[in-house]
Amino acid sequence: MNRLPPLRLLHVFETVHSAGSAKRAAGELNVSLSAVSQALRQLEEHIGTSLFDRSTRPARLNEAGEILLKAVIENRDRLTEALSEIQALTTQSGASVTVACTVGFATYWLMPRLEAFYLDHPDIAVNVQTTPQEVPHMPAGTDIAMRFGDGRWNDGDMQHLFDEIIEPVCAPVLAERLRKEDRNLASAQLIHVEFPDPNWVTWSDYFVQTGQKPAGTSKGLKFSNYVQAAQAALSGHGIMLGWRSTNGDHVQKGLLVPIGLPVMRPKSRFYITLSHRSRNVETAQVVIDWMRMTAQSETPEPVPENSTRFRNYTTDS
Known part of the structure; x- marks a missing residue:
C-alpha cells in the first residue's frame, strides 16, 4: 500500500482516541456519530485491517491501531513544528x-x-x-x-x-x-x-x-x-x-x-x-x-x- 489515507480520516481516528469514544469525538468534531463511524470504517478499509478491538465497551485500539496512532501523533508534531519554523522565518x-x-x-x-x-x-x-x-x-x-x-x-x-x-x-x-x-x-x-x-x-x-x-x-x-x-x-x-x-x-x-x-x-x-x-x-x-x-x-x-x-x-x- 503506497497511497496514504486522507488526512481527515486520520484526524477523526486521533480524535476518537483522545476523546475516549466515538460519541464524544462526534461532539468535539461537531458531526454525527454515524459520520464518525463511517470515517473509521473508511480508514480501516483503506489500510486493510481493523484498528479497534470492538469486543470492549468502549472499543479500544488494537496493536495495529496503536502503531498508527503513534505515527499520526509523531508526524503531526513534526508538521506543526515545521509550520511554526516557516512562520518564524516569514x-x-x-x-x-x-x-x-x-x-x-x-x-x-x-x-x-x-x-x-x-x-x-x-x-x-x-x-x-x-x-x-x-x-x-x-x-x-x-x-x-x-x-x-x-x-x-x-x-x-x-x-x-x-x-x-x-x-x-x-x-x-x-x-x-x-x-x-x-x-x-x-x-x-x-x-x-x-x-x-x-x-x-x-x-x-x-x-x-x-x-x-x-x-x-x-x-x-x-x-x-x-x-x-x-x-x-x-x-x-x-x-x-x-x-x-x-x-x-x-x-x-x-x-x-x-x-x-x-x-x-x-x-x-x-x-x-x-x-x-x-x-x-x-x-x-x-x-x-x-x-x-x-x-x-x-x-x-x-x-x-x-x-x-x-x-x-x-x-x-
Whole structure:
C-alpha cells in the first residue's frame, strides 16, 4: 500500500482516541456519530485491517491501531513544528508574542486578564497557542510557555509564576443540597479529569496526600478536558478538584465554593519559560513581567496544607 489515507480520516481516528469514544469525538468534531463511524470504517478499509478491538465497551485500539496512532501523533508534531519554523522565518520580529499554554489555563486565567494587559500595552499583540500538555513544547515561533512542573527544563529561562492550590469545589446549589441532605463526599458525585500527564493531580492523588478516604472515587463523571469538567461543576453536576489557576476566579465570584475538605499544595508549580529561540525577547519579557505582577497581586492569603476553609462536610461515612 503506497497511497496514504486522507488526512481527515486520520484526524477523526486521533480524535476518537483522545476523546475516549466515538460519541464524544462526534461532539468535539461537531458531526454525527454515524459520520464518525463511517470515517473509521473508511480508514480501516483503506489500510486493510481493523484498528479497534470492538469486543470492549468502549472499543479500544488494537496493536495495529496503536502503531498508527503513534505515527499520526509523531508526524503531526513534526508538521506543526515545521509550520511554526516557516512562520518564524516569514514573520518579522516586533510587538507580537506567542504564548503556549493549556486550554484550561488560557480559558480561565490568561484570557480574562489580557484585556487589562492591552489597556497598559496597546502596541503589543499576545497570540495564545493552546496545547493538551501541562508542559507545552516550544517550537520556533513560540516565545513563552506556561508550564506546571518542577521547573527543570533546558529550552528556556524559567521564572516562577505562582504556587498551585487545589481543593474540592462545587456549585453553590449543589453545596446547599448536600448540606440539607446531610450527605458526605463519599456519596456525592465526583468529577474526574483523565489527563495523561505525570504532573496532573487526580482524586486518588488528592486523597493520598491529604489522608482522606477514597470511597466513591471510582464513580462519577469523567472528562478528558478540564474546561468541560469545569462546566459540569458550574452546572451543579458534581464536585471537582479546583485549581487556583483555573477555578480561582470562579471561587472569587462565588460561582464555585470550597466544600470544606483539606487544601492541597502540590510540589509542582507554575512557571513561565522564555524560549531560547525567541526573536522577541524584550517584548516577551514585558509580557512576563506583567503576568508575574498580576499573579503576585492576586496571591491569596496562605492556607495551611490539610486545613479546611469550612467544616460542613467530611469523607467519613
